[in-house]
Amino acid sequence: MANGQIMWGRFLVASSLLMGAAYTLMATTTPTEEEFYNRLSPDLKAKVDAVRAQRAGMSQPVKEAIQSAGDDERVVWADDLKKAK
Template sequence: MPPPIAWGRWSVISALIVGTGYVIMRTTTPNEQQMYDALEPDQRRRVDAIRAQRADNERRQALVGSFFGRLPLLIPCGGLGDLISAYFPSRLFFSRFL
């Protein structure tokens, strides 16, 4: 019969391997500000342009969302039946729900 597996020992060794990898990753990977500082001036201008465009898009989306959030839901004058018949010409299935 093979000897029993030392699960405690294997879990400690596994935790040490994962922890060592995490420490190496945290110490060698630069953060966002360090990456930005290491860029060339033309690359910084491109990054700044992309960030400005992203901020402008987010501002526009917030403005559009606040505008459309205040509009009432528009349903055609005929009610829900006309809306369904416009999209589904055969109303046989939907007629029992109206």
């Protein structure tokens, strides 16, 4: 090849290998959500559990409001959903 030309084949192979190595490194070093939770201290686990319970409790009224809004034929604005709580 000429001196000024880029060797596209080598570039493609090298960049593919680099991306593959980076993805493999990320996949092997990033903990799963369960592993991360298990490594938390007991007080942080309690806080996480409290937040999860709070989110689970709040989602039910919102689901009901969305379901009732879907049954109705009129246009529903965000203010109407806030009033449903």
